[in-house]
Amino acid sequence: MSELIATLKVQIIEQLNLQHLKPEDIGDDQPLFVEGLGLDSIDALELIVLLQQQYGIKLANPQDGPTVFKTVRTIADYITAHKK
Amino acid sequence: MKVFIAGKGVISAIGNNVAENLASLRNLQTGVSKITVLPTRYAETIPAAEVKLSNEELAQRCGLNSGEPRTAFLSSLAAKEAVDDANIPNFKKWRTGFISANTVGAMDKTETIYKYYLEDSNTDKLIEEDPYDAGYVTELVANQLGIKDHITTISTACSSSTNAMAYGARLIKANQLDIVVAGGCDAMSKFTLNGFNSLMILDTNPCTPYDENRKGLNLGEGAGYVVLVSEKVAATLTKKPTTFLSGYANANDAFHQTASSPEGKGNFMAMQGALEMSELTTKDIDYINLHGTGTSNNDLSEGVAIQRIFGDVPKVSSTKPYTGHTLGACAGIEAVYSILSIENNIIFPNLRFQNKMKELEFSPVTELLENVEVNHVMSNSFGFGGNCSSVIFSKHQ
Amino acid sequence: MSNQKENKTVFKAPFGGLGAGLFINGIGCISPQRTFDNSEFLAEVKEYNTNRLTCVDADYTKFFDAGSIRRMGRLMKYGTAAGMIALRDAGLEVPGAISTGTALGLPEVSQKFLKSLIEVDETIVSPTTFIQSTHNTVSSNIALLCKCFSHNNTFSHKGFSFESALTDAQLLVLENMNNILVGAYDEVSDYKYAAMKKTKELRGEPCNNLDIYGEKGNGVIAGEGAAFFVLAKEKTENTYGSxxxxxxxxxxxxxxxxxxxxxxxxxxxxxxxxxxxxxxxxxxxxxxxxxxxxxxxxxxxxxxxxxxxxxxxxxxxxxxxxxxxxxxxxxxxxxxxxxxxxxxxxxxxxxxxxxxxxxxxxxxxxxxxx
Structure with a gap:
């Protein structure tokens, strides 16, 4: 799990152009949106692309975004649960 | 000083001219169906409102070379219909402008050329005209219309053609031009289809704007133009103008690159501005042709803003269930529909509407209303970048 | 407010302009020369030994925070920054209205999107480049940054793009608006550069930008840039001219x-x-x-x-x-x-x-x- 979380942080920085951050700047349980890292709705769409491109997981309903993309850990949990 | 509408022209998925569009609007005939013209992997899965004519057929009808962009064919057909409809005596003697709008220029050509370019950056397919050159399409049509005095193109996303009409009216009011052919055009492209798809706002079924269960928009294509004339030109017309442009306004939501603010600030300001200019009150507006794309965000912001301005909301409907969202063309096409509404005392329904949105106290018209007095119609168009524009057409007694 | 109140004043003659003139109260320019600093004036001219000139970048962190800069393409950065320089130069926080011209919009990001959709054959593409592909992106980004809710227009018509924005600005002043931020921006994309090469519009290399008007050589050098101006009814201490x-x-x-x-x-x-x-x-x-x-x-x-x-x-x-x-x-x-x-x-x-x-x-x- 910790390996997946570490990889995810690198991928998130890359996908969302967060070049001003280093992986260690993002806490495993830090909220990614609004009050946390300050991500927005476009980032949520980019994270959907990331899941599909890197992990072959399709998030069919964008409404699930807020729950799945809450923190890096929740994303990792979702990947672990849905990876074939 | 009044700016009159002397002529109109339109092509969309529901008809190749004004008469065909009116017939489809009356017959509740939608243009949204399976994609058959645009070559795309989504042909079977995402519906759209295409003009069901090939490039060759369109080119033949409008007299342009079939290698030109599809957007130009659509523009040419609608603009020529508008000019013919206006039938202005001594057209050439007046100071005339062509102000057109489009959002993706010659994108249909680019998609093909770019593929070759990626394989070989020195390919013979590279053309001089840049694909993102929105003005290229405008000049092709201006040349056909023989208009030279003032030519320009506006590209403010989905509000583009409202801004083209407003700019034309302002030039006439400022005594810079006598006649302006104004409106917009856009053809379907893989670029826009994939773009809106990446935003996850395309409905995989025919769209249902303003419905509680709306799932997004359908893309469409087409063109719509009006011929705006000064009072001086209007006086020379054999066919008396039925309508005039009584108000317009351009505002910016300044909230987010693509999304509308929840309270619809820009939408509110655009509608308010158009009302102020027209010196009408909210009670005078008989019908609002909504922007009503069918996305969760747009319909909510627009609806909330309408409720705030109007209180007692007039008859409203989105005609996008007929035509799809035609981007740079939508306000041109909907201007023609607004004028048809006034001329025929008729209000078009919001097809497929079932459930009222829980946030709103009003719901759109669901069946064709005939023999209703329609004197003033407001038409809204809002786009990416917070661009919000509204326009009001009024009956000329 | 966004509405345009009618005004009885009319132009003197077709497209002759206002006659009295509008004052240029603020300027901002980012170009292949060092032009972003208004205290300088071409003190040193940059020499290029290529047929493609690209902008000398300003320090964009002075204009945007790290959060908003991360998604901006090159043109979006220099286009928006040029607008902000002009506003600051005029001492304005919010302009009365914004009108801009761009012949080609944002071709680099648009092509990035196009490239990705061709490469993956329309399967999955990222939305960020798409949302920046509309031609009004820079104009609306400035509105977003300075919270300008007023009139916002973008003209995209070849060599008339900036000119139309200027006409728009003059009309706005006739319609009782003031302090119009007007500007233009374009970039030379790889695709455009390749097309210019192919059509022989471009000057062959080797070439030198400081030696293009003489007898030797034929063709243009490709360029780009963004320039913005605050046009107003009244003169200020900062006025450049009319x-x-x-x-x-x-x-x-x-x-x-x-x-x-x-x-x-x-x-x-x-x-x-x-x-x-x-x-x-x-x-x-x-x-x-x-x-x-x-x-x-x-x-x-x-x-x-x-x-x-x-x-x-x-x-x-x-x-x-x-x-x-x-x-x-x-x-x-x-x-x-x-x-x-x-x-x-x-x-x-x-x-x-x-x-x-x-x-x-x-x-x-x-x-x-x-």
Whole structure:
């Protein structure tokens, strides 16, 4: 799990152009949106692309975004649960 | 000083001219169906409102070379219909402008050329005209219309053609031009289809704007133009103008690159501005042709803003269930529909509407209303970048 | 408010401009020269040994926070920053309205999106580049940053893009608005550069931007840039000069017709050729199109100091905005940098005429120092 979380942080920085951050700047349980890292709705769409491109997981309903993309850990949990 | 509408022209998925569009609007005939013209992997899965004519057929009808962009064919057909409809005596003697709008220029050509370019950056397919050159399409049509005095193109996303009409009216009011052919055009492209798809706002079924269960928009294509004339030109017309442009306004939501603010600030300001200019009150507006794309965000912001301005909301409907969202063309096409509404005392329904949105106290018209007095119609168009524009057409007694 | 109140004042003549002029109260320019700092004026001219000039970047962290800068493409950064420089220069937080011109929108990000959709055959593409692909992206980004809820327009018509925005700004002032932020921006994309090469529009390499007007070599050097201006009814301590008016004409059939347009434009603005001190010519290094410009320089502008600018910024469809910046700087400093002079007739830059053209799009602008 910790390996997946570490990889995810690198991928998130890359996908969302967060070049001003280093992986260690993002806490495993830090909220990614609004009050946390300050991500927005476009980032949520980019994270959907990331899941599909890197992990072959399709998030069919964008409404699930807020729950799945809450923190890096929740994303990792979702990947672990849905990876074939 | 009044700016009159002397002529109109339109092509969309529901008809190749004004008469065909009116017939489809009356017959509740939608243009949204399976994609058959645009070559795309989504042909079977995402519906759209295409003009069901090939490039060759369109080119033949409008007299342009079939290698030109599809957007130009659509523009040419609608603009020529508008000019013919206006039938202005001594057209050439007046100071005339062509102000057109489009959002993706010659994108249909680019998609093909770019593929070759990626394989070989020195390919013979590279053309001089840049694909993102929105003005290229405008000049092709201006040349056909023989208009030279003032030519320009506006590209403010989905509000583009409202801004083209407003700019034309302002030039006439400022005594810079006598006649302006104004409106917009856009053809379907893989670029826009994939773009809106990446935003996850395309409905995989025919769209249902303003419905509680709306799932997004359908893309469409087409063109719509009006011929705006000064009072001086209007006086020379054999066919008396039925309508005039009584108000317009351009505002910016300044909230987010693509999304509308929840309270619809820009939408509110655009509608308010158009009302102020027209010196009408909210009670005078008989019908609002909504922007009503069918996305969760747009319909909510627009609806909330309408409720705030109007209180007692007039008859409203989105005609996008007929035509799809035609981007740079939508306000041109909907201007023609607004004028048809006034001329025929008729209000078009919001097809497929079932459930009222829980946030709103009003719901759109669901069946064709005939023999209703329609004197003033407001038409809204809002786009990416917070661009919000509204326009009001009024009956000329 | 966004509505345009009607005003009884009308222009004097078709596209002759306001006559009285609008004051240029703030400027901002990012170009292949070091132009972003308004305290300088071409102190050092950048020399390029290539046929493609790209912008000298400003420090964009001064304009945007890390969160908002991360998604911006190159043009979005320099276009938006040029607008913000002009606003700050004029001491304004929010302009009365925004009107811009861009011939090609944001081709780099648009092509990035197009490339990805071709490569993955429409399967899955990222939305960020798509949302920046509309031509109004820069104009609306400025509105977003300074919370300008008013009129916001973007014209995309080749060599008339910036010119239309200027006309829009003049109309807005007639309609009782003030402090209009008007500007233009374009970039040379890899695709455009390849197309210019293919069509032989481009000058062959090796070449030098400081040596493109002579006999040797043929073709333009590709360029880009962004320039913004605050146009207002009132003069301020920062005023650069006045923009008297502009005129566009399409597909002139002869040099004679161009000549007539120039003379009638001056007349419409209560000016004449004798009043003009400096002519900014759109000469570009392409022999065929330069022939007319050289003819006019030789036979019409016989007593004026003639200056050129496309060796500094390259050729692009909204390059007249760079020339507008040059005129503003010359008026305020009352200096003409040696690096732009083609023909020196020792005139001080009081009344300046710009004549530029791009293919069928011809444009005239008139400026007057205060």
């Amino acid at each position: 923009f008297v008016g502009n005129k566009t004409f399409y597909k002139p059939e002869s040099t004679e017709e161009i000549r007539n347009h120039i003379l009638s434009f001056l007349k419409e603005n209560n000016s004449s050729l004798e009043d003009i001190d400096v002519v900014i010519t759109g000469i570009s290094g392409a022999k065929e199109t330069d022939a007319t410009r050289i003819d006019l320089n030789k036979n019409l502008f016989t007593t004026q100091t003639i200056i050129a600018y496309k060796h500094l910024c390259g050729e692009y469809m909204t390059s007249s905005a760079f020339a507008f910046w040059l005129a503003s700087k010359m008026m305020k400093s009352q200096q003409i940098p040696d690096s732009v002079i083609l023909e020196n007739r020792n005139r001080s830059p009081k009344n300046i005429l710009l004549y530029n053209s791009h293919k069928h799009n011809h444009s005239l602008m008139l400026f007057k120092a205060c």
